[in-house]
Amino acid sequence: MDTEIESPGYLAVEGPIGVGKTSLAQRLADAFGSQPLLESPEENPFLERFYQSPARFALPTQLFFLFQRARQIGTLKQGDMFRPGYVTDFMLEKDALFARINLDDDELRLYEQVYAQLRLELPVPDQVVYLQAPVDVLLERIRRRRIGYERMIEREYLQEVVDAYTQFFYHYTAGPLLVVNAAEINIVDNDSDFEMLVDAIRKHRSGRHFFNPLASRA
Numbered sequence: 007m008d009t010e011i012e013s014p015g016y017l018a019v020e021g022p023i024g025v026g027k028t029s030l031a032q033r034l035a036d037a038f039g040s041q042p043l044l045e046s047p048e049e050n051p052f053l054e055r056f057y058q059s060p061a062r063f064a065l066p067t068q069l070f071f072l073f074q075r076a077r078q079i080g081t082l083k084q085g086d087m088f089r090p091g092y093v094t095d096f097m098l099e100k101d102a103l104f105a106r107i108n109l110d111d112d113e114l115r116l117y118e119q120v121y122a123q124l125r126l127e128l129p130v131p132d133q134v135v136y137l138q139a140p141v142d143v144l145l146e147r148i149r150r151r152r153i154g155y156e157r158m159i160e161r162e163y164l165q166e167v168v169d170a171y172t173q174f175f176y177h178y179t180a181g182p183l184l185v186v187n188a189a190e191i192n193i194v195d196n197d198s199d200f201e202m203l204v205d206a207i208r209k210h211r212s213g214r215h216f217f218n219p220l221a222s223r224a
Contacts, residue, residue, distance in 0.1 A: 134181060184207060
């Protein structure tokens with residue numbers, strides 16, 4: 007897709023580990039002529055140690071990501087009159103989601119105090135694209151991208167993450183939500199699938215909607 011189209015403003019792409027958030031967010035940013043704001047997990051010095059020893063390194067890992075994401079999203083408040091919008095591959099709320107999985111009670115209370123001070127000043131996405139896929143699909147995609155520390159991700163942990171995302175978005179009402187079946191399609195490399203997704207984003211600017219290209223082809 008070569009022609010830029012109208013940006014939805016602040017668009018967030020979310021979903022569990024390995025679902026394809028970053029690649030899709032970058033392609034959407036290119037299509038919309040928007041500024042991409044992407045996660046940089048490689049900058050977190052605690053992440054690999056977290057997968058090796060979760061109990062010991064969960065809190066510093068979470069706090070590093072929290073400050074990193076808050077700093078990135080904070081740039082949205084400043085605005086840029088020469089850019090039509092932003093596309094991110096994360097929402098700040100995901101930090102609380104992972105914190106509840108990874109932290110013990112005392113750590114979680116400390117984390118929540120820090121989180122509460124940051125989240126009040128940050129903008130809400132104009133639209134959210136939530137990518138869904140089963141755990142077995144995610145594990146295969148994680149295996150294919152060959153990031154060393156990700157080989158330590160256990161199926162049970164990934165299932166917890168998937169369940170947490172499901173619960174979060176089941177109750178999400180802060181803005182328009184497009185739920186995407188990302189299990190058996192290729193919205194990153196397949197132009198037809200991607201163009202259908204972009205069309206769905208343009209049409210669905212309110213409420214909750216579901217996008218399944220497989221059903222569209224039937």
